Amino acid sequence: MPKCPKCNKEVYFAEKVQSLGKDWHRPCLKCEKCGKTLSSGGHAEHEGKPYCNKPCYAAMFGPGGFGRGGTESHKY
Numbered sequence: 001m002p003k004c005p006k007c008n009k010e011v012y013f014a015e016k017v018q019s020l021g022k023d024w025h026r027p028c029l030k031c032e033k034c035g036k037t038l039s040s041g042g043h044a045e046h047e048g049k050p051y052c053n054k055p056c057y058a059a060m061f062g063p064g065g066f067g068r069g070g071t072e073s074h075k076y
Helices: 053-061
Strands: 016-019 022-025 044-046 049-051
Touching: 044 053, 049 053
Parallel strands: none
Antiparallel strands: 016 022, 044 049
């Protein structure tokens, strides 16, 4: 029986959702930053952990630069 990567408990067929090549409990598949519940395949991944595409993944791991929170926009 596969184990959920978030809670490490067994995932039964009736309650599983597959994402990132693993079986999860539906309530356990949440954004690591904001806690939003995610849908299978409808999110981003960084180092094996799920993140919502916007705003969390984009803000944390997206490109920096002007208007995106990078330091380049603060130089004179």
